[in-house]
Amino acid sequence: MELIWIFTAFLAGMGAKMIRLPTMVGYLAAGVVLAYLGVQSTDFIKAVGDFGVVLLLFTVGLHLNFRSLVQPQVLGVGSIHLVISGLIFTAVLILLDLPMGTAVLVAISLGFSSTVLTAKLLDAREELDSYHGRLAIGVLILQDVVAVLLLGVAGGGAPTPWALGLLALPLARPLLLRLMQSAGREELLLIFGLALALGAGWLFDLVGLDAKLGALLIGLVLAGDKRSDELYDKLWALKEVFLVGFFLQVGLAGVPDGRIWLTVGLLLLFLPLKGVLFFGLMLRFRLRARTAFLSSVSLTAYSEFALIVVSSAAAAGLVEPAFVVTTGLLVAISYALNAPVSQAVNTLWTRWEPWLTRFERAVDHPDHEPRSLGAAEFVILGMGLAGSAAYDYLIQQRKRPLGIDADPAQIQRQLGNGRRVIYGDANDNELWTELDFSHLHGVLMTLGSTNAEVRAARNLRRAGYDGFIAAFLREAASRQALQDAGVTVSFLPIAQAGRELAQASLGQETTPLE
Numbered sequence: 001m002e003l004i005w006i007f008t009a010f011l012a013g014m015g016a017k018m019i020r021l022p023t024m025v026g027y028l029a030a031g032v033v034l035a036y037l038g039v040q041s042t043d044f045i046k047a048v049g050d051f052g053v054v055l056l057l058f059t060v061g062l063h064l065n066f067r068s069l070v071q072p073q074v075l076g077v078g079s080i081h082l083v084i085s086g087l088i089f090t091a092v093l094i095l096l097d098l099p100m101g102t103a104v105l106v107a108i109s110l111g112f113s114s115t116v117l118t119a120k121l122l123d124a125r126e127e128l129d130s131y132h133g134r135l136a137i138g139v140l141i142l143q144d145v146v147a148v149l150l151l152g153v154a155g156g157g158a159p160t161p162w163a164l165g166l167l168a169l170p171l172a173r174p175l176l177l178r179l180m181q182s183a184g185r186e187e188l189l190l191i192f193g194l195a196l197a198l199g200a201g202w203l204f205d206l207v208g209l210d211a212k213l214g215a216l217l218i219g220l221v222l223a224g225d226k227r228s229d230e231l232y233d234k235l236w237a238l239k240e241v242f243l244v245g246f247f248l249q250v251g252l253a254g255v256p257d258g259r260i261w262l263t264v265g266l267l268l269l270f271l272p273l274k275g276v277l278f279f280g281l282m283l284r285f286r287l288r289a290r291t292a293f294l295s296s297v298s299l300t301a302y303s304e305f306a307l308i309v310v311s312s313a314a315a316a317g318l319v320e321p322a323f324v325v326t327t328g329l330l331v332a333i334s335y336a337l338n339a340p341v342s343q344a345v346n347t348l349w350t351r352w353e354p355w356l357t358r359f360e361r362a363v364d365h366p367d368h369e370p371r372s373l374g375a376a377e378f379v380i381l382g383m384g385l386a387g388s389a390a391y392d393y394l395i396q397q398r399k400r401p402l403g404i405d406a407d408p409a410q411i412q413r414q415l416g417n418g419r420r421v422i423y424g425d426a427n428d429n430e431l432w433t434e435l436d437f438s439h440l441h442g443v444l445m446t447l448g449s450t451n452a453e454v455r456a457a458r459n460l461r462r463a464g465y466d467g468f469i470a471a472f473l474r475e476a477a478s479r480q481a482l483q484d485a486g487v488t489v490s491f492l493p494i495a496q497a498g499r500e501l502a503q504a505s506l507g508q509e510t511t512p513l514e
Helices: 002-018 023-036 043-063 072-095 100-110 115-124 131-154 161-182 187-206 211-222 226-251 258-268 271-284 289-299 304-315 321-343 345-359 385-396 408-416 450-462 476-485 493-505
Strands: 378-381 401-405 421-423 442-445 468-472 489-491
Touching: 002 023, 002 226, 023 226, 023 321, 043 187, 043 211, 043 226, 043 304, 072 100, 072 131, 072 258, 072 271, 100 131, 100 304, 115 131, 115 289, 115 304, 115 321, 131 211, 131 289, 131 304, 161 187, 161 211, 161 226, 187 211, 187 226, 211 226, 226 321, 258 321, 271 289, 271 345, 289 321, 289 345, 304 321, 321 345, 378 385, 385 401, 401 408, 408 421, 442 450, 450 468, 450 476, 476 489
Parallel strands: 378 401, 378 442, 401 421, 442 468, 468 489
Antiparallel strands: none
């Protein structure tokens, strides 16, 4: 039976991938198909799915960054959106005959956006570190904090007095960090993470609290350390595999009937409203229309956390098991609707920009693009290692460089190192519209992807810049695309490194990296 589930999940996931949908949609569809064929869930598939959820919440805890919440745009937009969407969904769920308390619990979870989907799609577009990417992730972190509280309520039952002892859990952080450091970077680190997630879950279950809540909070205890990021990366793929069991389990929970499909259809009508509400709130908090649009599209989907909260509530007897199927279908369909829109979001912005900018407030925006390049002779787009090295070399040659980056944290680091760097999103065609290129000798692009460099080069040429553009190549096959976009010359660092190694072996002079 396990072999049937694995093959069915693989085929369904491949089918979803082929039509450019999230694989989770395929896994849920596989569960529904198996349910129609009379296949029932077993203790094995439930254990796999529960382990996947525990790992998901543990990795979410590892990656939580409360500094992302201190921005007024994140706190304001995130909290107001949850309140308004919670009120709307509560009214809808009461009409669907859910008790008031349960309706409020489920309604708040329906206000969440998908952490997994948003992070994956932003990463695929190389926009995780952009201003709108960080804004979306900040809102998701705020929602994750609220999800912790909901999981505590949805777990049902009363904790024992021993639960108060868990308040001392943060005191274990130094010891846990020391153990994590001692584990190294190989399989011991992975085993340490698994043991910690399962152990914390067992401990919380022992005192009458939800095991999933324990996994999230123990991850939170470790958050902020560099090794926690390494552990997060190691657990990512493993967590994704075990989550397949959770999605199959949801699909196997029951065959959706007419009432379930009607409920799913009704709640899907409110999905665009979530996006419009995000867009309007972000504009009210003085963000530009482009930032508001890109962030809102990323956040317009129902969340896997809604599914987890509803599943916990069903296990505690707070909602009918059929509502788990309803929520699973709702989340899956919202993923299927959001994925193609998110993939085309930059094209959609270009098309709708004249209309959407009408809603922008005439105030100073925290995400405004630069209005002047000053006396800069060279502009460097992307201030990572390559960009920083280019900046320093130009300074040594007595030139006047200016760095531009979309990552606020990177900008602060560069300013602290004495480099002149300002905020700017290279993918934004508004970046160049008001700038004077008369003193500019060249633009150097060291961005995170070839697609980003192609868009930046096209925007530069459209804005009237006809000077020198150099780009950082990741593979030789991309050279032609960059040339077609207007790049003057492109360099493949790995090839250059190979030549310098050969020169060094022949006794020729090279300039070593410091």
